[in-house]
Amino acid sequence: MKNKKQSSFFETLYHHKDRLWSMVWFLGMLLLFIWDMLYLNRPALLKVIDGAMNTFLIAFLVIVFALFIAWLAVNLLFIIRRKGFFVLETVLTFLIDIIRSIPQIIGILLGFVFIAGLLYRNIIQSPMAILLTAVLIAFFVFQELMDLMLDRVNHFRRLDFYQAMTVCGISGSRILNYHILWKNSRRHIFNKVVAIFGVAVFLQCSVDFIISVGLSTDISSMDLPVTLGGLLAHIDSKQDILAIGHAITNPGYFPNLFFKHLQGISVAFSIVFSLLCIYKISNGLSERFRL
């Protein structure tokens, strides 16, 4: 009986790639944490933990804000279209298209400058900076979610499904939010949210890397929250990453990477491994939900 249960558990993991990769991600990060506890010095360990926590917290907040902004935009567009306010629709679409036309990384870089300015003038403190960073990134990624939601809405609007409910007098808001978005699109939305989580990790690491590069280890760029990207840009980590190149040409040096260069390796591994796992989870979800 026990064997049967075990095989069914592994069978489930094999067929549900999203679950398999969630577990791989969790176990990989746990293993890294244990290794770092054993071999990384305490100040560096605290920095890595702090960076990872901030990175994933910001990414989580990004999806919350992106969901909210996308939902708001879809509802607004839906109401405006239903009521036939064509001018308002054009204005709103135009504004969204302007945001869409700004390259995400440029927009977020400029936003970081703005947040740094607020921090410099002591208008906000570090926790608020985390929130603002998340809002900023959400502002440049919400269109992906919004486009998905609008696609779903447009798909259902063409079907009898929508018309049949409409002629029964069921309110547009209920049809949109309960029937289309919740009942018929939540899997699609969830899958997109997972992908956006990965995008958020990637974007903040990239931007933080760019603005932190060249700063010494003890200087943080305008007291912005420490993220994995920022840590990677610091001199210690950069030397650790360069050591990987050295190990490739001198294989005998390879074991040292896991002891002498642990800070940079841990940070780089966390970023790359997380992005890989998130990508696989998202693909697994698409496969499982047949999206």
Add this chain to the structure above:
Amino acid sequence: MNAWKFQITINANSFCIARIEDFTIQPNRILLLFGESGIGKTMLSKAVYGLLDTEELQVEINGYPYSKYAGSEFVQKIQSTGFFVFQEPSSHLNPVLKIGDQLSEGILGHGQIAEQDKELLWKSPVDKTFDNLQDIYPQPFRPSGGEKQRLLLTMAMRKLNLYLQSEQTEQSGLFVFDEPSGSLDDELRNRFLNLLLQKFTQKPFTCLIITHDYSIIGEIYRKYQQIVSRFDFKELYKDEDKLAVRPFEAGAYLNWISGVKGSQSSIKANGQPVLQFGNRFRVFNRSMGIFKDKGYQQPVDLIIHSGEIVYLKAASGVGKTTLAKIIMGLYRSDHFNMNLAGLSVSEKTSAKVWLKKIWGHKAGMVFQHADEALDLQADVYHIFKGLPGIRINRKVLIQELQRLFENRIDAAFLKKKVLFLSGGQKQRLNLLRVILLNTDLMILDEPLNGLDFNSIRKTLEIIRQEQQKGRAILIISHNEEIFDSFIEQDRIYYLAALKD
């Protein structure tokens, strides 16, 4: 020849989705298989024909794994000398191959398209549609549903001609017609039946016709008495956790239909009509007219009073549903006028009027395909939530559902996902949603779609009750035999295109 007996089990992801212990097809006879939609008629016939997808389904037939059954000599024979006409003609036609080439593809090329077949199915030589279709691709030209259906029937006839020309005395093929009249009006349906039975009389073959069209029974008994004994009328039904087949009493249907005629309502119209729709309208660059005579002589206004049922007839594809959608404001007509429960409406009327005054208040509409009209992901209770002007609680809903489902409803039913209901159950929910609204006008587009015989009887009872409550009802249906009996002749209107 011995009967073909099948014991079939179909599982999907370890869930049993269909199981039947005795599915029998008698060779050289015609089996008419009825049953509510979604119960599994198509799936069973595809299983027998060796067409199920083994990547998604785990199938076992007569104790053999499906791969072994599908590769057996028996299946090779029924496929190579038979034909399967699919329910959805679009899925049968190859979109990137000319229709003419598809009609001659493979073994079909060895058979003849007899002039008689063309005449009966395509009204040739008056109608040149068939010849015009030869040189086009199914997409993007998109023949109409009726044309596609007739193309498939033409293919089947070609295959049958091959068998008729052969020297075989016993036919080992199986001809399956899955809803062959789904997109045909009664006249074309009868032409198809005539053709099929002429060939059957010439030399019998094994035929399975899956249908919801009970009026086919009337046609057979009226015109083909001499071969009625070669038919098996059967009904597929759910017996607890498995499927079963029982004989369908054709006599019961025939008695019932004559009883329906006698029950025509005697409610007399009075007062202002609930709906008065102008006799002409223009939509999609076509002018349409409404008539009371079959000769389409003089267009008349479509008028429905309180407590009246009106039946709107037209050939398939003419625009009955389009008219219903214009009344409901879902399609914009270039030109029309109507009065709906005291409200004057024309093409100039703002969409807000429908939103605020008509939808769910003055009029409601039942769409023809319950599968497309209901949110399949929602549970039964939530289908009825949000209806305007009604406070639906579970107790009231159960009572209302019991009217339509004959006391078989409990609280657990309300939690069921619509996706998992049978086609007949979905259709009844589709109907009930509009009945509950209590609007002045109720438009029912194919209200009997997908229903089994008992459900049809129940549904007609409910429609009659709603009429007696004083509601104005407009019915659109291709089920002519039933509604011609159910509704008085002077309450029947015809829709036709006008020459510009």
